[in-house]
Amino acid sequence: MPGSSVQPAIAKTNNPNANYHAKTNKPAVCHGNQKTPKNVILMIGDGMGISQLGAYRYYKDDETKSGLDKLSFDQHLAGSQITISDDPVLNITDSGAAGAALATGVKTYNGAISVDKNKTPQQTVLEAYKQAGKSTGLVATSELTHATPASFAAHNESRKNENAIAEDMVRKIKVGKSYQPVVDVMYGGGVDFFQQKDKNGHVKLDLINKLKKDGFSYVTNTKQLLNDNKSSQSIGLFAPSAMAKDIDRDPAKEPSLTQMTDKAIEKLSKNKNGFFLMVEGSQPDWAGHANDLTGMMSEISAFDKAYQSALKYAQSDCNTLVIALADHATGGLSVGTGDKYEVHPKVVNNMKMTHEGLTQKLIADGADIESLINNNIQFKDLTAAERQAVVTAAQAKDEKKTLAAINKIVDVRANVAWGSRVHTGEEVHVYAYGPGREKFVGVQDNTQNAQNIFSFLKK
Ligand SMILES: [Zn+2]
Structure with missing residues (x-):
């Protein structure tokens, strides 16, 4: 990577985002220590590999111009990270082991939540920043107790123990002479884990109430999130478990990843x-x-927007490192397949829902299958056989076959193929902007991510 293509680590003082300062009353001049970031925003696109980003580049491209356009990430490319876990059997990571590496700097077995191979809890960067007197936040579109967000604030021998993980995520840790909640701001899905019910549906453990007693605000929809100026500590849970994918989302009920990110930054800063x-x-x-x-393009697009928003904050603040x-x-997405030198991810614009989201609707009791297909699969050249394959599978309530029939309609037109139903072992891109970015340059192990973030606390 030629050095000239790399954006300087520090934004220029005449940055175009100076209007941010009007809102925050900060001086419109960048300031602060240029080597050690005061704030760190770590953005993780779960499953967002290099080929997935390659397909997204075609998806986003303005085809009236020759060549492929730049993505927002491009100018901040720092290097790559190797993701392998330290599992006794498997040599491709899951999100638990990868989360532990990114959050604690320790390699562990698949399924672990920030414990090492001996199941001993390892300190996370979030915990260290909290103990250094900083504020801490977690934002996710899964349930907050899912492997990646859990890895930053909980310790468990198994990612499956989501009830115990929720309890861990609201615990207090020692900060100076007092005890404080380990995470100050949490936005995502997962009411069911933070308000645990018994078999009869009665709440038996209310962790939300516990946080409210400690002064947290609690928000459950987009309007409440955007209007919440009450407390600098907050929990926002917008779905019983995972949130919907971005294009399947009801924007009144569930905020976007960008809206959650912006609100978290507003509170934490x-x-x-x-x-x-x-x-x-x-x-x-x-x-x-x-x-x-369709789901892949939807989710990378939502992540891209949130990245640009976090970047805007960092460019005006000059004390913030953003890592993506x-x-x-x-x-195992193949960006082009078979004998054709062609790939057309833009065809997903003919889909009005993700394939997964549409499958759930199609196999639901009482589904109006014909209308669902008409409203959501809008290829003009859809063949009778393709349509029938979806109808037959949906009528049989066969989730796998329904999904496969929809996937096929899109993949044939996009000319893509998939080589795996799970994770793949190649390295991933690392992007970084702001003070400290130079530590991420080159080919690194994913444990280096946590070690870099820890190092910024050293005086
Ligand atoms: Zn996965």
Whole structure:
């Protein structure tokens, strides 16, 4: 990578985002220590591998101009990270082991939540930043207790123990002489884990109430999130478990990844000592598992927008390092397949829902299958056989076959193929902007991510 293509680590003082300062009353001049970031925003696109980003580049491209356009990430490319876990059997990582590496700097087995191979809890960067007097936040579109966000604030021998993980995520840790909640701001899905019910549906453990007693605000829809100016500590849970994918989302009920990121930054940046924020675009991974190209483009697009928003903050603040990376790639997406020198990811614009989201609707009791197909699969050249394959599978309530029939319609037209239903082992791109970015340059192990972030706390 030629040095000339790399954006300087520090924004120029005449930056175009000076209007941010009007809102925050900060001086419109960049300031602060240029080597050690006060704030760190770590953005993880789960499953967002290099080929997934390659397909997204075609998807986003303005085809009236020759060549492919730049992505927002491009000018901040720092290097790559190797994602392999330290599992006794498997040599491709899951999000648990990858989360532990990114959050603690320790390699572990697949399924672990920030414990090492001996199941001993390892300190996370979020915990270290909290103990250094900074504020901490987690944003995700999965349930917050899912492997990646959990890895930053919980310790468990198994990612499956989501109830115990929720309890861990609201615990207090020692900060100076007092005990404080480990995470100050949490936005994502997962009411069911933070308000645990017994078999009869009665709440038996209310962790939300616990946080409210500690002064947290609690928000459950987009309007409440955007209007919440009450407390600098907040929990926002917008779905019983995972949130919907971006294009399947009801924007009144569930905020976008960008809206959650912006609100988290707004709250966390009130701490003059700084903050650590982890933002996960959780579901490129799930789209990859489902081999759902529409879902993949939807989720990378949502992540891209959130990245640009975080970047805007960093460019005006000059004390903030923004890192964007994937924890691993998912789905083995081939950007072009067969004998054709062609790939057309833009065809997903004919889909009005993700393949996974549409499948759930098609196999639901009482589904109006014909209308669902008409409204959501809008290829003019859809053949009778393609349509019938979806109808037959949906009528049989066969989830796998319904999804496969929809995938096929899109993949044939996009000319893509999928080599895996799970994760793949290649390295991932790492992007970084702001003070400290030079530590991420080159080919690194994913444990280096945490070690770099820890190092900024050393005086
Ligand atoms: Zn996965």
